[in-house]
Amino acid sequence: MGVVQSAERRRPWEEKNVVVAGVLAYLIPGAGHLYQGRLFKAAIYFFCILGTFFGGMKLGEGAVVYNSPNNKLGVSLQFLAQVCVGLPALPAVQQAKRAGAPNNQPMHELRHPLAAPFTGQLVTSGPGDEIHFGALEGRIELQPANESGFADVRGKFTGTLDGKPVDLDLSGGFLIDRPIGAGFQRKLSCGVARGTDLHPLASQTIRGSIPRSLIDAYAAPPDAATLHDLHGRLGKFYDLAIALTMIAGLLNILAVWDAIEGPAYGFGDEVLTADDEAAQVTASASKPSDPSPATGAATAPARR
Amino acid sequence: MLADLNVSWYLLPLAAVISLVYSASRYELPDRIVRRAARLFVTIVGCMAALFAVLWLFSFGL
Numbered sequence: 001m002g003v004v005q006s007a008e009r010r011r012p013w014e015e016k017n018v019v020v021a022g023v024l025a026y027l028i029p030g031a032g033h034l035y036q037g038r039l040f041k042a043a044i045y046f047f048c049i050l051g052t053f054f055g056g057m058k059l060g061e062g063a064v065v066y067n068s069p070n071n072k073l074g075v076s077l078q079f080l081a082q083v084c085v086g087l088p089a090l091p092a093v094q095q096a097k098r099a100g101a102p103n104n105q106p107m108h109e110l111r112h113p114l115a116a117p118f119t120g121q122l123v124t125s126g127p128g129d130e131i132h133f134g135a136l137e138g139r140i141e142l143q144p145a146n147e148s149g150f151a152d153v154r155g156k157f158t159g160t161l162d163g164k165p166v167d168l169d170l171s172g173g174f175l176i177d178r179p180i181g182a183g184f185q186r187k188l189s190c191g192v193a194r195g196t197d198l199h200p201l202a203s204q205t206i207r208g209s210i211p212r213s214l215i216d217a218y219a220a221p222p223d224a225a226t227l228h229d230l231h232g233r234l235g236k237f238y239d240l241a242i243a244l245t246m247i248a249g250l251l252n253i254l255a256v257w258d259a260i261e262g263p264a265y266g267f268g269d270e271v272l273t274a275d276d277e278a279a280q281v282t283a284s285a286s287k288p289s290d291p292s293p294a295t296g297a298a299t300a301p302a303r304r
Numbered sequence: 305m306l307a308d309l310n311v312s313w314y315l316l317p318l319a320a321v322i323s324l325v326y327s328a329s330r331y332e333l334p335d336r337i338v339r340r341a342a343r344l345f346v347t348i349v350g351c352m353a354a355l356f357a358v359l360w361l362f363s364f365g366l
Contacts, residue, residue, distance in 0.1 A: 009332050040334045048321045236311055244318070251322065254329035268333040 009267040012037035018260050025259035027086040029252050032259035045255040049248050053085050056244030063182035063230055064241045065089050066221040067096040078242055084249035092219035099180045099220050107176050110144040110153050114176075118188070120208010122161055122168070127201035134161045136206060142170065142190070153190065157206060169193040173205060182222030183230075185209035312356075319348040 016036045025032025030046030033039075056064055065088075068076040082089045098104065118140035124132040138159010145154040153174035158167050173191030192204035222230065230238050258264075320341075327341035 038332075040337070041328050041332075044324055044328045044337070048325050052318070052321050240311055240314060244314075247318065247322070251325045254325060258329045263328075263330055263332045265330045266332070268331055268336055 010262070013262050013267075021259040022256055025256045026084075026252065029086065029255050032256070036259065041258070045252075049085065049251050049255065050088065052244050052251070053088055053248035056241045056248065059244065060234070060238055060241030061230065062184050062217060063222045063226065064238070065092055065219050065245050066182060067092045067219075068221055078246055081246035081249040084252050085245070086252060089219065089245075089249065092221075095180070095218070095220040099178075101180075104178045104180050106178050108174060110142055110174065110176075113141070113143045114155075114210075115139070115141045116210035118157060118159070118206070118208050118210055119185075120188075120206055122192070123205045123207055125203050125205070127199050135163075136161055136166075136208060138166075140170070140188070140190075140206075140210065142174070155190070168204075168206065170206065178223070179212075180216045180220050181212070182217065182220050182226055184212050184214075184217045186212040315352060316349065319352070320345055323348065 013036050021032040021036050023032070024035050025045075028046070029049035030042040030044070033042035033045060065079070065082050066076075067079045079089070079092060083092070116139070118136065118138060120136050122134040122136050124134075136157065136159060138157055140155065140157045142153050142155030145152045152172055153170070155170040156167065157170060160166060169192065170190045171193040173189065175189045177187040179186075187207075187209050189205055189207040192206060194203075234241070323341040323345040324337075327337045327344060331337050331340060
């Protein structure tokens with residue numbers, strides 16, 4: 001082509017296996033370039049792409065990267081872009097299968113004792129149409145119980161109600177969200193045992209959430225109720241969060257291409273041969289009115 | 305806290321990230337990457353600002 005390419009910039013890229021570099025660049029943005037010794041670009045791709053991806057995850061409360069299990073294609077279009085980020089998005093494939101299992105359903109009974117931090121509200125209903133809410137924060141402990149042949153739940157809540165210490169005995173009316181699902185909080189509600197100071201026509205329930213483990217929450221698909229709740233609370237920020245994770249995936253395509261093929265406009269240190277220099281001198285000599293002097297074209301091939 | 309911020313402000317860091325990654329995929333020399341990324345960022349933000357101004361003018365008085 002008439003261009004001699006300097007070995008200095010190109011050597012790290014040429015000496016390493018491009019397949020390994022490409023695979024590493026896909027799995028972790030920047031890892032392929034780190035493998036090739038291109039540290040500056042590795043840092044750019046790593047922080048920019050993963051920063052955008054996890055920024056979107058944070059904005060969407062961890063419920064934006066998932067593969068919809070009900071799609072006939074087997075993969076949702078948004079996930080097609082998100083999966084290009086690599087390892088951070090790949091767990092969604094397995095999580096979709098786990099979430100679609102028949103036993104992954106909301107539960108009205110407990111099989112094992114449960115103890116976890118709880119945040120939510122104490123809802124007092126009645127008498128009549130009165131409803132009162134109080135903020136609860138503390139710890140909940142529940143055990144399965146069997147009374148008169150019926151499975152039930154008994155337990156205790158210890159913490160604060162509107163900032164004041166409180167102990168509540170819990171009994172009946174138990175409902176907990178499915179174990180595997182989007183979001184790092186798992187909804188739970190349970191009835192409160194009737195206290196002596198409660199009106200005979202009133203009832204109390206605690207409604208809130210307990211933490212869901214990372215393995216059960218990360219990249220799991222949300223159900224319809226969770227999606228409705230997220231759209232209601234976050235609005236357009238939820239859509240923005242999905243867009244950020246998709247953009248991160250699409251940017252990683254550029255990073256993988258750079259790892260395999262090198263930079264699109266060259267390594268920037270190409271040097272023209274004597275023939276090309278002579279051609280440039282001839283071209284500038286044929287334009288006497290051109291005020292710009294003939295310049296070394298060391299960077300000319302890289303310009304677009 | 306994040307939801308209190310106007311959603312349009314998120315476009316600035318997004319434009320910066322896109323400019324950096326795109327420029328890094330085109331060039332190899334660090335100073336060239338940074339220069340081209342800065343230029344692309346100013347172009348993106350300038351075009352967006354112009355579009356916002358046009359939309360604001362069209363919606364004036366509505």
